[in-house]
Amino acid sequence: MPSKLLDDLNPAQRSAVEHINGPLLILAGAGSGKTRVLTYRIGYLLEQRMVRPYEILAVTFTNKAANEMKRRVEGLLQFPIDGMWIGTFHSVCARILRIEGAHLGYDSNFTIYDQDDQVRQIQQVMEGLNINQSILKPRQAHYAISDSKNKMLGPEQYERRAGTLVERQIAKIYWEYETALRRNNAFDFDDLLIKPLDLFTKEPAILEKYQSKFKYILVDEYQDTNKAHYYLVRQLSAKHRNICVVGDEDQSIYRWRGADIENILSFEKDYPDCEVVRLEQNYRSTQVILSAANSVVSNNQKRLGKNLWSRKTGGEKIRVIGASDEGGEGLEVVNVIRSEMAKNRLSYNDIALLYRTNAQSRALEDKLRRANIPYVIVGGTRFYERKEIKDVLAYLRVIVNPRDAVALRRIVNYPARGIGMTTQQKLEQYAAEQQTGLYQALLEVLEIKDLSSGIKDKIHSFVSTLETIRKELKTASAFEVAAGVVKTFALKNPYELSTLPDDEARLENINELLNSIASFTEARGAAGGEFPGEATLEKYLEDVSLLTDVDRWDPGFSAVTLMTLHSAKGLEFPVVIICGMEQGLFPLSRTFGNPDDLEEERRLFYVGMTRAKDSLYLVWARQRRRFSGNDYGASFINTSSKFLEEIPEEYKNEEIYDNFGSQYRKSRQQRIRFEESPRDVSAYASEMLDHPEYKIGDWVIHDEFGRGQILGVERGSAGTRLSVFFKSKGLKKLIAEYANLRVVE
DNA sequence: CAGACAAGGCTTTTT
DNA sequence: GCCTTGTCTG
Secondary structure (H helix, E strand, O other), X not given: OOOHHHHHOXXXXXXXXXXXXXXXXXXXXOOOOHHHHHHHHHHHHHHOOOOOHHHXXXXXOOHHXXXXXXXXXXXXXXXXXXXXXXXXXXXXXXXXXXXXXXXXXXXXOOEEEOHHHHHHHHHHHHHHHOOOOOOOOHHHHHHHHHHHHHOOOOHHHHHHHOOOHHHHHHHHHHHHHHHHXXXXXXXXXXXXXXXXXXXXXXXXXXXXXXXXXXXXXXXXXXXXXXXXXXXXXXXXXOOOOOEEEEEOHHHOOOHHHOEOOHHHHOHHHHOOOOEEEEEOEEOOOOHHHHHXXXXXXXXXXXXXXXXXXXXXXXXXXXXXXXXXXXXXHHHHHHHHHHHHHHHHOOOHHHEEEEEOOHHHHHHHHHHHHHOOOOEEEOOOOOHHHOXXXXXXXXXXXXXXXXXXXXXXXXXXXXXXXXXXXXXXXXXXXXXXXXXXXXXXXXXXXXXOOOXXXXXXXXXXXXXXXXXXXXXXXXXXXXXXXXXXXXXXXXXXXXXXXXXXXXXXXXXXXXXXXXHHHHHHHHHHHOOOOOOOOOOOHHHHHHHHHOOOHHHHOOOOOOOEEEEXXXXXXXXXXXXXXXXXXXXXXXXXXXXXXXXXXXXXXXXHHHHHHOOEEEEXXXXXXXXXXXXXXXXXXXXXXXXEOHHHHOOOHHHEEEEEEOOOOOOOOOXXXXXXXXXXXXXXXXXXXXXXXXXXXXXXXXXXXXXXOEEEEEEEEEEEOOEEEEEEEEOOOEEEEEEHHHHOOEEEO
């Protein structure tokens, strides 16, 4: 039976969709309709009634991608697809662990620890082991443990390899940390991927069960899989061998998280009988942007190679803009946004501002705010990692999983209820003596001897309140429980009386959290709803811990989007502005020594460029405040990124606005063309207040000290501080406001 | 035991 | 330079 679905596809896409049995590798260039192929393939399998929904497993890296795929498959078919497993690697694994966790000694109400929780647990372990935390920092230990888990090295393998004293200490911490997680009925992020594999080894029957169930497996973004992902996919597909992976080696950008580009490069070796389909027609960008991106990425050695082409022939040239410093960069960005909006009748959400590091957003925000341009920042300090949110979530976690000692420690004396450090230590000691958990110690508080009866009362009342709410779990909705907790423990109180803007924002965040729990309850809880019986608090907490900031981002909201290049993967915008195109920042200087790292930076640039549909801007700043070594907050003079040179002249126009005073300066680099700046006058006037006329390298005359050269400029709350070297007096630190300096040419 | 102030750390990217 | 954590004082 021929399917109408095939009519919407180009020949390459169609051959990928029509391939039914056996391994399939789809090399999908940026914007080549990858999601389309995946969804149509699922739709085709289901429509032809060859496969049942519950026989399909589709995995992605972000919830956004998973939800999008689900939505689009449903749009293609006339029948529901309940029972299909479609989700992120982490959520699929969490689901398996909820079902099978008992075989590993876990209860199904386990908690998932994020990085903050993990570090806190490690701190706790280090205290117990009496390891000096100023010599070995908990973050360091965490990094080593997480890195080991990503490489699938357990504590015993780590211990065996440990050579140095520090490594042997980390091995001890690793052991204790694992014990603590088990005691807390908690998995960390890395465990979610590894523990199912442990389970499969331990209980082959369970592996067999899932192998039989999933007749067709589809994997998105295969280029970003690490060792654990790789084995998961390989093991689950071993029986039916209907494994379809989609990826683009040029977009592999998670090496630092253990992703191994070799997984996709050697797929053909793993499955010699696999079919390979290349999707090279791009439906997103203009030919100019594509050709430029192709030229850049062709400098990489490690790639399978492909050449993207587009029907959108021609297109505007890429504009490369040089600014004087990060403030000037922000102003140029404002100008670009205004002119694009006026010229092409765009809305704010058609424009994305991308950068290498989150720290760059601050300077850009500042200028956008002054220019009254609405913006949203995706990433940075994540919503669910904010203090006030984690406080509320900690209560919910303890109610769902009382063994979660990390959460319990957080709330036991917050808000303050007179259970101070000394009391907590006594409780911990009791728990250790009785071989039990902290929560159990609270329950048994009346048995503990050296506590005053006043303290005992406080603890008893606290734990009884928790117990009462816990009993409501079975009958009340997630929202009712959460709202009850916030009210009972007065979690809004510390912020309600304050008029500080920060506190008002915190209050709003708590309200937003409650709203999100309410909509979760509505979406899932209603009888006959999409997920009947899944509106539990437990499920909510799992969802929340696996959410990313991109998942929370609303592309329809009318605001310019600011995010890192990593976060932008998989998205597209009519206008893309990439900031901080400087040697040392992008590519980062720490990648200079390592060709593999440098290639990854280049791929990241490729990802950024190919997000743009119509216009691409690349902006850099000659001077930028950066953190380097122990010289924090110092300004550095930069040259433009080497990546810019990899774009052939025919695809770009270069301009420079390297000016702060009344006159423009020509760049010493001749290849950069000098033009008059269309600078925004009001924003420029406010810049002047910060004494922008003083630049490193300028010569000045001081009434008393004579002629000197500026070696440093610091702009602080006390005003602008200048370091000036005078021939007569040597180095002097001066406050610009009082020094009465004259700049000389 | 809580609030105010100082010191120290940090910034590459995140499920 | 800014934010988080630790220490001191009331």
